Amino acid sequence: MAPAIPVKKRPKHLDLTKIHLPLPGLVSILHRVSGAALFLIGIPFLLWVLHCSLANQQGFDGWRDTFNHPLVKLIVIGFLWAYLHHFFAGLRFLALDLHIGISLPAARASSRWVLIVSLALTLMFGVWLW
Amino acid sequence: MVTRVVVGAHYGLKDWLAQRVTAIVMVVYTIIFLAALVTRAPMGFPEWKALFTHGVMRVLTLLFFLSLFYHAWIGVRDILMDYIQPTGVRLFLEVLVILALVAYTIWTISILWSA
Numbered sequence: 191m192a193p194a195i196p197v198k199k200r201p202k203h204l205d206l207t208k209i210h211l212p213l214p215g216l217v218s219i220l221h222r223v224s225g226a227a228l229f230l231i232g233i234p235f236l237l238w239v240l241h242c243s244l245a246n247q248q249g250f251d252g253w254r255d256t257f258n259h260p261l262v263k264l265i266v267i268g269f270l271w272a273y274l275h276h277f278f279a280g281l282r283f284l285a286l287d288l289h290i291g292i293s294l295p296a297a298r299a300s301s302r303w304v305l306i307v308s309l310a311l312t313l314m315f316g317v318w319l320w
Numbered sequence: 321m322v323t324r325v326v327v328g329a330h331y332g333l334k335d336w337l338a339q340r341v342t343a344i345v346m347v348v349y350t351i352i353f354l355a356a357l358v359t360r361a362p363m364g365f366p367e368w369k370a371l372f373t374h375g376v377m378r379v380l381t382l383l384f385f386l387s388l389f390y391h392a393w394i395g396v397r398d399i400l401m402d403y404i405q406p407t408g409v410r411l412f413l414e415v416l417v418i419l420a421l422v423a424y425t426i427w428t429i430s431i432l433w434s435a
């Protein structure tokens with residue numbers, strides 16, 4: 191009889207509260223999360239706004255008034271961040287595909303820049319929108 | 321005789337490329353749209369409508385949305401492949417996503433061409 195294969199006790203780090211992601215990992219998962227949010231809510235919302243605002247003057251004025259509500263502004267700024275993060279993280283992935291900046295220090299630096307630039311632009315557009 | 325190699329075949333290469341091409345289309349459109357928005361601000365309804373009914377802009381906008389929907393399909397399918405293990409559930413969700421995206425495409429065309 192063949193000896194039983196010993197089952198190794200391997201550590202499993204599937205506890206999300208214990209996983210500490212390095213910056214490139216954080217940019218990557220946020221790229222996924224922002225993409226999912228843009229698909230689930232962003233696209234239908236965008237089409238709805240476009241539908242009403244292009245239909246007639248009343249629809250246009252209606253959305254202009256809605257966007258003046260502070261809570262709506264906050265939500266829009268949230269989605270603006272999702273778009274900007276997805277945008278810049280995507281550009282970073284395109285660069286990585288072309289073997290640009292694939293060394294560990296460069297990849298860490300570019301992931302930091304993705305976070306900084308998307309947050310800074312969100313803040314800038316956010317202040318402008320407010 | 322057809323020989324198919326499961327590993328190392330080009331499965332996914334087309335989608336991988338499409339995801340990147342559609343991304344670049346969206347980047348270019350975003351820049352064009354922002355430029356149009358900034359140069360025409362502040363906008364009222366007539367200017368807003370004129371922006372989207374302008375011949376070139378209407379086609380570019382449709383191209384943007386078609387790219388967006390194809391891009392979204394590949395991305396959402398990847399997410400479903402990663403997290404939804406039961407084949408039946410995954411297939412059901414994938415069909416829902418496809419139906420939504422096809423409906424969005426029809427909606428987009430109707431918005432842009434009835435404006």
